[in-house]
Amino acid sequence: MKYKQQNFSYTGRRGKIFWIFLILLILLVSCFIYVIFLYLDIQESKTAGFEETERQIIQATSITEIEKIEQFNGAEAYHVIFGKNEDNEEKIIFYPLEGNEKTLTTVEKNEIVLAETIKSGWSEQCTGCEFINIVPAMVDDEPLWELAYNDDSNRYILDYLSMYDGSRYEQYRFNRMFN
Known part of the structure; x- marks a missing residue:
């Protein structure tokens, strides 16, 4: 009985497809790892200094x-x-x-108007608007609520309202250049 010996060579068409697939796989895995590290770095920079601030606040x-x-x-x-x-x-x-x-x-x-109260008052006044968020703000040493939303004219609005009575302090309206 004679055995036919097969030679597996990574040359030719099958070999080229293998190497292209391997290179694409390495690039895909590299990009995935880069995105993960980038995401973690951005998350870390968003909370940078929080631990020090927490320590200072508890102490002082x-x-x-x-x-x-x-x-x-x-x-x-x-x-x-x-x-x-x-x-x-x-x-x-x-x-x-x-x-x-x-x-x-x-x-x-x-002593303040709660964010939920501000938001519910806003939703009654601004029908057809898209709520984005509400966060505490400090402008000219005045504690305010920063209410961000898109109005019915598709403008981005930053509305600054007093924390104590909900009155408007200032408002910025930004027109969209791109959709």
Whole structure:
């Protein structure tokens, strides 16, 4: 009995397809890994400094429990801390990110118009609008709510409303250049 010996060579058409497939697979895996690292880096930069701010707030104020920290970027950048003191009173603290001397602005949550109330009042007034978000804001040392939405004319609106009475402080309307 004679055996026919087969020679597997990665030359020719099958070999070229194999190498093209292998190179594409390596590129795809590399791109996937890059996207994951990019995403993690962006997430980390969004929360950069939160731990230091939390440590400073616990050390310098009556806050004993921090529920969450957000960031507001206006003319000045702030970390916005939602927390409670030892008497279980809820507070919102604006912690400025610039400068060595920090002047904290503390807002008692029971003295303000809640974000949910602002949003429900907005939804009654602005039918046909698309809600984006509502976040605490600090403009000219005034604690405000920043309400972002698209109006019925497809403009992007930033509405700044007083935390204490819900009155309008200022409003920006941006026309869309591209759809």
